[in-house]
Amino acid sequence: MGMKDQFQEKSEQWQNQARQKADQARDQMPGRSRRRDEDMDPSQPQRDREREREREQEDRFDQDFDA
DSSP, X not given: OOHHHHHHHHHHHHHHHHXXXXXXXXXXXXXXXXXXXXXXXXXXXXXXXXXHHHHXXXXXXXXXXXX
C-alpha cells in the first residue's frame, strides 16, 4: 500500500469519525433546534448600525459645539 493510499484511507476514517461524533452530539441534544431565518429579525443589525451612526453624529456635534 502506497503513501497516497494510506493517506486516503486515514482521511476517510477521520471523516467517518467526525460524522459519527456529529450524529452523537445531535442525538444527545434533541430539545435544541436550529433557529430558522424567519425567527431572526433581519433588520436588527441595520438598527444597531443606525443607532451607532446617530451616537457618532451626536458626539461630533457636541465636540463642535464645545469648541
